[in-house]
Amino acid sequence: MTTHIGLKNYHSVQFFVRDLDRALEWHQKKFDFRPVAKSTSEYEKSQGARSVVLRGPGEMGWIFTQPTEEKSTAGRFLKHHPEGVGFLNFNVHDLQKTAAFLAERKAPFLFDIKSTTKGGTFSEVAIATSLGDTNFRFIEDTGYEGFAPGFETIADWNSVGGNRFGFTDIDHVTVNSRSMAGVAEFYKSILGFEQYWGIEFHTAKMGKDLGTGSGLESVVMWDKHSGIKFATNQPLEPYFNNSQIQIYIEDNGGTGVQHVALITDEIIPVIHGLREAGCQFLDAPSSYYRALPDRIAANKIGTIKESMEEIEKLGILVDGSNGKYLLQLFMKEMSTQFDQANAGPFFYEIIQRAGDPGFGDGNFKALFDSIEQEQVSLNRQEMRDRIDSLTL
Template sequence: MKHENRSLGLVNYHSIQYFSRDLKSCVEWHKKTFGFEEIAQSSENWEKRHGMRSVVLRGAGSIGWIITEPIEKNSTAGRYLSTHPDGVAFLNFKVKNLKKTVEFLADKKAAFLYEIENHKSLNDGYWYETAIATALDDVGFRFIEESQYDQFAPGFKWINQEKNKHNSFGLDLGIDHVTCNGRSMHAITEFYRHCLGFEQYWGIEFHTNHHKPDLGTGSGLESIVMWDKESGIKFATNQPLAPYFNNSQIQIYVEDNRGSGVQHIAFGTKNIIDTVSKIRNKGAVFLEASDKYYEQLPARMSAMKLDKIKEPFNIIKENNILLDGSNSKYLLQIFMKEQSVQLQKKEAGPFFYEIIQREGDESFGEGNFKALFDSIEKQQVSENRQEMRERVDSLC
């Protein structure tokens, strides 16, 4: 029997669960680099039951950042990390009505990881949750309906329950988008379309040969952005592009991650210059745009009908911030280097973060997308891959 539910009922992100081999180092890096604060931790009973331990940070936009390490090899985190480097293992979403969400997913033949869990608290609060497998290999999606529940989550005790506290680095706008990589993009985007009811928002494809035609080799990618109109949640997905499929930075990510997965998460800010300055002062490193990018930027701004921006151009260039837009609306963004570089540990993996400031432009600017492509290619492809990995190993 088919139900009439036409929507997944997403509201927003509840939290991100990040699996790490070194809980302490990962927690301290996020606290130092982004000004995240510790708000909860797993209880002894939860740890004994699940064979894992977790610390929860108040992340961007007060979204929970759950850093989890395995205690036992056969735990969920242990099994994930036996295959993959550290990285995002669950995206957790708030929903309006979990019963209706489950009906919607069941109609789409989603693969549920477990039955609905019901939890009550002494103050008449409640917590309902379930989770599904996805087309992103070992990354799962969890759906949560809760009201006045007296813990961060079942089995997690509060350390600091203060809500909606201002982030000292200006990361108050939450998650702008999540980007994933896979060898076959449409296996992922069609999952979003069919199982989650998402629609296409944007798309692009290009190859090194498009702007370096004399180069005898190269890399390429194709990308599609899907979104949920009700919540505004957006997922970008990349796949390698022939004729040099195996040279693609996306293929390199899939090899390094040992499967498809979350490549990066973008944090929104109202003042990217201030945010980036604070992050850089904490020792974080960013991808660098080429000098040619900034030489060509004034002409690109003219073509985009972007007469002026409120940020000083020289400061934008000094900070390697990228600019895109159209018709007087623009966005500014910058990409951090991989966690394996940030933490100086190869097993920290190829996941990275992006910082973005939107001034009316809600697109995924083509010019910046190509600049990111060039920057990652400079790091991952143009250099000898083995030399790059040996350099990372030498930092460990």
């Protein structure tokens, strides 16, 4: 019996999009991800969709797929959802073992193991998940020539460059669901994940007393072998139906991936560059920064190496405790970035860790408190708009 699923790391993320050019242009211009491969015409015919792969964070592919036929996988997804994450793809150590592990746990396979050899061998298997219509694919690639079967090379992967902000990895992926227990159970019983922080039934409740609808409850599951982490949020009473989580679910047409957090070693130049490139981020009010020194002292965060002036100027959020901290910032939804509703409620988080293993939950209350101080000039809707993007 295989003792764990055998994940290595992320291979790629595949977005199903209505407008391929729009998505490609945005990710090339803002993130400097560059095209490396595209679907062959044969593959497009068989899949009913066309795809372009950008070289994303680290060694990851950032795949964008636009359906050419309604009955394709991407077409079916987009019939029920705006644009969003259709597949999370993982490299595994031994695909046979991973598939056996999943089969034993009654994972719902989308197809049996497929192997293609060109130079090396590319083997894959995929399952449906409890993350709405987002699927997981598991890949073992032993030197296959090219990105994947069905793709032709546009540019050499190793010399294409790009990624000027130096994103190295995905820190975590966050899913919104009306009930997080089912999603967490999927990670546990099908993938063999454990609860992060190792505390059974531990959940982080945030915003219950906010007096607005932005509350959420959250649980983080992880694969301790690969370090891959998933947060899952559910709406929190007493404003359940006004919760930002419920609003996401309505905008998304059900459970789905709310955000992907990208890791950087140096968040200041990244946010500076992304703002210059026209990315829109959640705004923190100046009162958040007025309260920050006291919060740093109260939580014994210690010395922040980065310039506090720059942090405030760029609107970066700080959280931590006991000599450890993280810096993070949430982008606005893709529908806001594009000013088009069909681009969907998915967004990116940018995160730099200085030892803190959390997800920035301290920012939730801090941001609310600071907004509350300004509430003389803000009505409740405005308050909610300003706190809405803050999440695990």
